[in-house]
Amino acid sequence: MRATLIHGTRDIRLAEVPDPTVHLPGDAVVRVVASCVCGSDLWPYRGVRPATEPRRIGHEFVGIVEEVGAEVRTVAPGDFVIAPFAISDNTCRHCRHGITTSCENGAWWGQPDRHGVMVDGGQGERVRVPLADGTLVATPEQPDPALVPSLLTLSDVMGTGHHAAVSAGVRAGSTVVVVGDGAVGLCAVLAARRLGAERIVAMSRHAARQELARAFGATDIVAERGAEGVSAVKELLGGIGADAVLECVGTKESMAQALDSTRPGGYVGYVGVPAGGPELPIDKMFGGNINVAGGVAPVRTYLPELLGDVLSGAIDPGRVFDLELPLDEVAEAYAAMDERRAIKVLLRP
Amino acid sequence: MRATLIHGTRDIRLAEVPDPTVHLPGDAVVRVVASCVCGSDLWPYRGVRPATEPRRIGHEFVGIVEEVGAEVRTVAPGDFVIAPFAISDNTCRHCRHGITTSCENGAWWGQPDRHGVMVDGGQGERVRVPLADGTLVATPEQPDPALVPSLLTLSDVMGTGHHAAVSAGVRAGSTVVVVGDGAVGLCAVLAARRLGAERIVAMSRHAARQELARAFGATDIVAERGAEGVSAVKELLGGIGADAVLECVGTKESMAQALDSTRPGGYVGYVGVPAGGPELPIDKMFGGNINVAGGVAPVRTYLPELLGDVLSGAIDPGRVFDLELPLDEVAEAYAAMDERRAIKVLLRP
The missing domain is CATH 3.90.180.10 (Medium-chain alcohol dehydrogenases, catalytic domain)
Structure with missing residues (x-):
């Protein structure tokens, strides 16, 4: 064979x-x-x-x-x-x-x-x-x-997106940000909708992926990244970050994007395979009660x-x-x- | 005045x-x-x-x-x-x-x-x-x-110990390890008991603190640290780590002790003020689905x-x-x- x-x-x-x-x-x-x-x-x-x-x-x-x-x-x-x-x-x-x-x-x-x-x-x-x-x-x-x-x-990918959402505690009424517009990120959007999220912000710069994200339940799209992306997310979510941020990439930049997009007391649910790091910045997590949950789904x-x-x-x-x-x-x-x-x-x- | x-x-x-x-x-x-x-x-x-x-x-x-x-x-x-x-x-x-x-x-x-x-x-x-x-x-x-x-x-200290327990999801029947035998760690023992934990392992090398931990609800004491401490914890908990580990110190060593004492899928609830670090090892967390929640209570x-x-x-x-x-x-x-x-x-x- x-x-x-x-x-x-x-x-x-x-x-x-x-x-x-x-x-x-x-x-x-x-x-x-x-x-x-x-x-x-x-x-x-x-x-x-x-x-x-x-x-x-x-x-x-x-x-x-x-x-x-x-x-x-x-x-x-x-x-x-x-x-x-x-x-x-x-x-x-x-x-x-x-x-x-x-x-x-x-x-x-x-x-x-x-x-x-x-x-x-x-x-x-x-x-x-x-x-x-x-x-x-x-x-x-x-x-x-x-x-x-x-x-x-x-x-x-669907089970992995679901794990991000479950790990981040997504439930009816949650505000959610999804970092990553690959298959896992898109499935995470679908999983968040399935669990009853009220707002789902998909971060994506690609028209076709934005379209699929919307079809899967994203209520908003943010194309910006870094500090501009964080500002755009907060503007959409009443001035504060999201209850749950689903990190579906696994790079230092995507994790930073996720941590910065989470409101105090919120959760990053992460499933992106960490490509040799990054280490997590505990001082930032501690001060804002930013919780990090997830892993290999x-x-x-x-x-x-x-x-x-x-x-x-x-x-x-x-x-x-x-x-x-x-x-x-x-x-x-x-x-x-x-x-x-x-x-x-x-x-x- | x-x-x-x-x-x-x-x-x-x-x-x-x-x-x-x-x-x-x-x-x-x-x-x-x-x-x-x-x-x-x-x-x-x-x-x-x-x-x-x-x-x-x-x-x-x-x-x-x-x-x-x-x-x-x-x-x-x-x-x-x-x-x-x-x-x-x-x-x-x-x-x-x-x-x-x-x-x-x-x-x-x-x-x-x-x-x-x-x-x-x-x-x-x-x-x-x-x-x-x-x-x-x-x-x-x-x-x-x-x-x-x-x-x-x-x-x-009581609210902070409680925050560690709540962040780690302690509930009726949980197995719990408390890292740190200061006032916060001892209160975390009490908080875990109050939330219904079934087993509470207090890590302590000091007789007076061990005694108070037992009075507060600790079912077991582990005096060893590092790899020996992890082995002792696992031996007490059926060969695997705890559902919830309450990190009440804030040093690199105490966080490593906590992460290594948690079973796959379990939670570290941490409230020890991180003294200039450590960064968290995401590879270890990812592979074992070790979740980290908590912060300034x-x-x-x-x-x-x-x-x-x-x-x-x-x-x-x-x-x-x-x-x-x-x-x-x-x-x-x-x-x-x-x-x-x-x-x-x-x-x-």
Whole structure:
């Protein structure tokens, strides 16, 4: 079968690899129906976190179960399943607290597991799924193909945007600012609307992304950044910052933007992968009671709840995919996202 | 009248100063019944944040209203009142969100107000109280003198310990670790018990403080620090960290202790004044979903609720005062706290 490997900076190749098989009794093998490229895949792509040797990549996919190990109970061959971006048993102490990304037996796609066995990446034709019972969530029946993009966002970006909103305590009536207009930021807008936010300010300088933000529920757009952006936000929100600021980028500048846009006593909910920092300025946080919550999103925990809303049509996060390519063109998919020609690219094997 | 001034490092003097008067129509003049020395007063005392010229000091006091300005409505001469450590109008946008320490018209004891007028310190015989309606809370009647120490803790340490617990989301059944065995840490133990915590681990190496922590509700004591302390905490809490860790010191070491003692998805509630840092390590926070909430405690907001529990005898935070001195001996009060001979010193004018 074919799967995507990253060889080095801006070097993405599709290669022939052995077909996956059930290796452990808790494994499943899934035939991929759709996968995609993540903003965090761009870190190794851009050399910010360089790949030192060719390795499998991709951590978002949906597909059909082809085979399961002897111990698998919750999914069966033929099921349509969603794979979260982290592998978890969903039974350990951290999973029971809902933090499946800290699973005591967990693993990550494209990286060695606890036993040193490499786990497949998601950007391929088939994937071996360890801890299939804990990791995968099956839809009640075969979904309408039109729903596949939205289901695919539950692998990562929709659950991640939701985590930002939940971590920041967004509730009915909240004032919200979203920093970042990538797929996660746009999903954070949708998540904030879903949780009942009254005002949602999306910070974006790109017309197409502004439009999608409005479609997802943004009530206001701020194109300015830095001090001007903070002033514009405060002007919209009665002279003070927001109750909740959702930081969906992960740079020093975006975190500063978020902290400065939060009212005293408010929360920054952050999910942008911190690219080697920044450290957080505790003096500023302390003086204003600016709280910082979030981290790597335990999307598995949120999947059942969000799945219901996708299947009912209440939310349509799949609109973040503005480009669809065959897996053959995975290198172009990375380039399109790297150059910001696409918000998010869906890949069909 | 006499009031305390700090002249420089380890140089505290009682001096004759003019009697305060009603200066603005919202002012009150309060005759101090009891005041005290705060852990944060030790920063300038020790020269960490040096005083550049002699200035009034002290920000915790209770007393009797002697005189009020024409606009004061909620307190009257003869009332017994508690003064929070921050002056606030209790009506501005931030106060309405409960963050009275960010009051748009607020001020701090012993520092110039927004108009450049110096505000009195609390360690004196009388104090001019700006924004008296917003700042002061009167007891329903003259309190039993035995309650004065507990009422005095509502100026700062009890409300601050409570803020740590509230910020960290302590609720019925929570597992809690308290870092710091000063008056704030001990009050944080009491606050955690009051909020229903199931396990409360107090980190302390001092027998007298351990004993008071147990009296306040600590179920366990850990004397170790650093990695050994983290191991001991995890051993007590089923192998993982605590739901809520209350950081009541403000040093780099204490914050590291707190972050490392928190389970994935848990909260550090911090109220220790950060002494020039540290910055927070976002990579560690991100990976484990360790949330950090808190800051300078808006004790005015909590005062009515905690006052009820002090008056009913449900809590007795005044036990943190293990030394009482006449105001004459204020220099000795600072020395006793600096040398950790006393947890907290109460001063009687």
